[in-house]
Amino acid sequence: MTARLSKWTGSAVLVILLIITLVPFIILFFFSIKDQFEILIDFWGMPEVIKWANYSDAWNVVKSSIGNSLYVCIVTVIGAVVLGSLSGYVFARHKFPLKGLLYILLIGVMMIPSLLTIVPLYATIAKLGFTNSYLGLILPYIAGTQLLGVLLCRTFFESLPEELFEAARIDGGNEFYLYSRIALPLCLPILATVGIVTFLAVYSDYLWPFIVLAQEKQTFTMAAVSLNRSGQSDIGLSFAGYIIGSVPTILVIVFGMKYYIEGMVTGAVKS
Amino acid sequence: MSTSRLRKYSISYLFLVPSFLFIFTFLYYPVILAFIHSFTKWNLVTSEWIGFDNFRVMFSDSVFLTGATNQLIYTVTDILKALIFPLVAAELIFLIGGNKIKYLFRTGFILPMLLPGIVTILLWQNIYDPNNGLINQLLIAVGLDSWTHAWLGDETTSIWSIVFFGFPFIAGLPFLIYYAAIGGMNQEQIEAARIDGANRWQVFTKMHIPFLIPQFKVITILTIISSLQDFVKIMVLTAGGPGVSTTNPAMIMYNAAFGSSQYGYGSAIGVSLFLVILVLTFFNLKFLKTDY
Numbered sequence: 001m002t003a004r005l006s007k008w009t010g011s012a013v014l015v016i017l018l019i020i021t022l023v024p025f026i027i028l029f030f031f032s033i034k035d036q037f038e039i040l041i042d043f044w045g046m047p048e049v050i051k052w053a054n055y056s057d058a059w060n061v062v063k064s065s066i067g068n069s070l071y072v073c074i075v076t077v078i079g080a081v082v083l084g085s086l087s088g089y090v091f092a093r094h095k096f097p098l099k100g101l102l103y104i105l106l107i108g109v110m111m112i113p114s115l116l117t118i119v120p121l122y123a124t125i126a127k128l129g130f131t132n133s134y135l136g137l138i139l140p141y142i143a144g145t146q147l148l149g150v151l152l153c154r155t156f157f158e159s160l161p162e163e164l165f166e167a168a169r170i171d172g173g174n175e176f177y178l179y180s181r182i183a184l185p186l187c188l189p190i191l192a193t194v195g196i197v198t199f200l201a202v203y204s205d206y207l208w209p210f211i212v213l214a215q216e217k218q219t220f221t222m223a224a225v226s227l228n229r230s231g232q233s234d235i236g237l238s239f240a241g242y243i244i245g246s247v248p249t250i251l252v253i254v255f256g257m258k259y260y261i262e263g264m265v266t267g268a269v270k271s
Numbered sequence: 272m273s274t275s276r277l278r279k280y281s282i283s284y285l286f287l288v289p290s291f292l293f294i295f296t297f298l299y300y301p302v303i304l305a306f307i308h309s310f311t312k313w314n315l316v317t318s319e320w321i322g323f324d325n326f327r328v329m330f331s332d333s334v335f336l337t338g339a340t341n342q343l344i345y346t347v348t349d350i351l352k353a354l355i356f357p358l359v360a361a362e363l364i365f366l367i368g369g370n371k372i373k374y375l376f377r378t379g380f381i382l383p384m385l386l387p388g389i390v391t392i393l394l395w396q397n398i399y400d401p402n403n404g405l406i407n408q409l410l411i412a413v414g415l416d417s418w419t420h421a422w423l424g425d426e427t428t429s430i431w432s433i434v435f436f437g438f439p440f441i442a443g444l445p446f447l448i449y450y451a452a453i454g455g456m457n458q459e460q461i462e463a464a465r466i467d468g469a470n471r472w473q474v475f476t477k478m479h480i481p482f483l484i485p486q487f488k489v490i491t492i493l494t495i496i497s498s499l500q501d502f503v504k505i506m507v508l509t510a511g512g513p514g515v516s517t518t519n520p521a522m523i524m525y526n527a528a529f530g531s532s533q534y535g536y537g538s539a540i541g542v543s544l545f546l547v548i549l550v551l552t553f554f555n556l557k558f559l560k561t562d563y
Binding site for chain 1: 380
């Protein structure tokens, strides 16, 4: 009896917590199809007519910023995946002097809090002439995001049997061939994890683009914040914009859920 | 000998060049810059050595001291939020059982993570809005008009509004960590304890809690590290205001550097926060030992 009772209270508490968790997001959708005037005069009421025009108006405001974000994300993901797997391969399959030290030097970077580097990284970017340029985002992003790839790829490549590589060596394959034709195709699931984690981190970043880029080159996160500033005049429009801009992250997470959670937990626990 | 060995190893080093080029240029070099320039007056073009002046100014600056006090509030509440709420949710999910229901709740709780963090921040700004915000509208709807507030715009409520941001604090990494750990616990042992007459509360306090110590530790460390660095939320919601009521050291660092071009002072704050993170992480690893 008491067991049944505690199960019921447990369920009730869970349902309440879940509702509170989701309420902001229900409001997000609800207001995105509601007319501004209706929001002001009748906060709780259902929309009289569903105002899809919010979406087409918002699309015109955010589309170029989403394109900019996607460009930065895709180039960063390619860089992170290539560098991470290349270095991971070398650390897993090669023997050379100073290997241990170099590995610590590389992975130790994960201990550096990003806050420490914000100011001097900006100075570095400025010196290289990358302010208000996408390179000012992409290059530092690659530097940081390749490390998860090194970590995961090294572990994976170490688990492969040496015969696999020996056979290819006897057939005359050089080291680059071994990496690109033997190792790389085998670690695609791992690269998916690295790619997804990288994509989401880069797409969601607001601070660094805000520091580096001017308004005309803005990423989606910058556009979202400025929508909000002007959004006092039209909540429905800004909310529709937030939803449109969230589509890339939603798609990436939904189709890569398994890889995403794996990568997030490993990344957090290992660093 | 040395040339043939060098040739043998050169390919390994060659393959590592890109990775190291990136981390030296964009991580190690900036870190060195930060440490050097924390002792200078720096406008990105010229710098002048001023010894410990930046640090002296920092500790005598009343804005910084307010920020540090606020940070204490943020960090303590962040740890409590991360330790308690996601654990309660994860435990309750396993209490009510049923694989399908478990999956449904887990998915529901992590649903907000689908959106970029900035969208959640902007949504909460709307929730706190004095006119069209959910909280005030809710108060009006239940007849508590007198309780309505400019939550973020009033010094008495602003900092607690930032603390309350994201309530009930479940969607996030700690929830996933607890969920995985509880799911991986030895069920036979727990069943045996139940048969021996232990009630659910005893199982929770005597078996679950000790088992989860490593998770508590990881979550505490991660939360401290992210709490000290977190100012995007503050920047968007209040910009540290009204006055300096919600500011924190990271926010002050940002303003010093990018608001008033005091890059040396900004670096000094960054270095100080880094040292605090280092000490706290070390303290955590050393003294919150897992030997049970």
